[in-house]
Amino acid sequence: MALFEARNLDCRRGGRDVFAGLSFSLPAGGALLLTGANGTGKSSLLRLLAGLLRPVGGAILWDGQPIDAEPGDHAARLHYLGHLDAVKPVLSAKENLRFWAALRGRAASIEPALDHFALSALADIPGRLLSAGQHRRLALARLLASPAELWLLDEPSVGLDHASVGKLAEAIAKHRAGGGRVVVATHMALDMPGAEPLSLDALAPPPLPEMVW
């Protein structure tokens, strides 16, 4: 079974070193829980893992292959959920979801995905009328609408009510039971049994007093 791993990652943002020497490996069915204070680079790490950012040092490997060797393949195997929900105000909830699922080209299951996050009743409501929490649920429904092996979730529970957080935990558990992997950054309690914690607090590099580019 393929291994997803990071070796000695260095990350720099805006001329500042965010973290250095970060390594982990994540087997099938595994979960990684990123913790750390604000500004320690949880979001940056997720963007690195998605391939949106390039590390200044180190490597991210899937099955021993660097992810930037075949960026298209890497994109096809992951779902990335950032701070933004990518919901178009003039499209209905269903249209929004259907577009993203169709773009990924796999057998899409729109209805069950909407149903899981209790959006079925809102399927025909345009995005602009949905609340922030409903936007978030619609974004989460993308995870279920088309399958992907790796989920990268940045504060997935922001704006969610208690029931929806439970639904999210349920979806993650089911994803992992099927051999899926998940990397989550969250401040809120999220029920993920057996999740590997990874604290970024200890990985902040010492401030460099010398000249940097």
Added chain:
Amino acid sequence: MHRFANPARFTRIADRVLPFVAVAALASLGIGFYLALFVAPGDYQQGESVRIMYVHVPSAWMAMFIYVAIAVASAVALVWRHPLADLAAKASAPIGAGFAFLTLATGSLWGRPMWGTWWEWDGRLTSMLILFFLYLGHIALMHAFEDQQRGYRAAAVLALVGVINIPIIKFSVDWWSTLHQPASVLRLDGPTIHASMLWPLLITALGFKLYYLVLVLLRIKSELIAARLRALDLAKLSAT
């Protein structure tokens, strides 16, 4: 690569090279302008005003040369992400814009006695005007972002798009100007230019190149110092 690319080493080398380049620039500009103003003959048609050429033509060459240099630096910056290439592109653009402006100003001064107007939509001058606009766009984009890295990358992409488009623009402007008016009076690129005019031209052109080198080195050095100040601020920030 970035961690180890050492700005201190660049500064050391630049400091060692700078005095020589500066002296060479001064010498070639001095000799070049002396030859241009006192030794080279006037033109039988244009009289003394032809001496504007010794500033106008090397400036035009520099304006084009520097844009190509920026494009090369941009390609290096995008492919290898070498920070020095970013700095070189950023440092060069205002100098190139300055030379383009000098070309336009001297062209206008030269054109006044020739055409009787301060501005003529001559093919070459028009192309230079567009190049000047391309420089302004590059400089504006370079400074349009809170994050300097984004400015570097965006401006680098723009420079590459620009350098591909420059031949197209040049061709289209020539196409347009030959359609609308006779060929320029400022044509100098014939092989018949006399040696007494060619030498001063080449020497001032060399002087301009060296002057550009001095300016670029100085500007990169000051950028490095500014970057160091920013890094110290950030270090303070993460220490608190």
Added chain:
Amino acid sequence: MSGLVLIVGRDLRLALRQSADAWLAVLFFVLTGALFPFGIGPEPSLLKLIAPGVIWVVALLAVLLSLERLFLADYEDGSLEQLLLSPLPLELAILGKVLAHWLTTGLPLIAAAPLLAVLFNMDMAGLGVLLLAMLLGTPILSLIGAIGAALTLGARRGGVLIPLLVLPLYIPALIFGVGATDAALAGLSARPDLMLLAALLLVMLVITPLAGAAALRQALE
């Protein structure tokens, strides 16, 4: 290929549901064009002379007006990230978005051009060539504009910056576009100018996906 169709379909649907935007560009086109007679006087022979030039310049400005929203909404709501992480190559996604932009901006301008031609008393013998040149030229404006729109994402005053980046690059399309129409009106062959426009279109069809993808990637870093 089906991904490209999906993107065009989505953008067209978005544009149709916010159709005010598309109308705005056409309205701007006609209104700005109609200003010229007030500026230079209603002399029919003069208007006739400048008609192709005015129509082209005004079309160019109308396209410019619509460029900012090409990627901005997708950038701000996170769709661009998702697009970048979809299996569809970003280059194709950009072509899809540009095609949708042209269908909602360039095509309506072409449809409105005969109106300005009439207002400017243009010789109707040149109308066919004017429309053909616009058919080749307005996609070039969308393609070049897309690079400018992608480069200015997240910039301070991005909307003001786009014209500064894009207008100098528009000059060849303007020259050949007006050249074709002028040639036709003068009874000459418009073929050379039209061929040059077509060549420029092909060049930009290659450059825009590459430069646009590089620009979008760095914008999302």
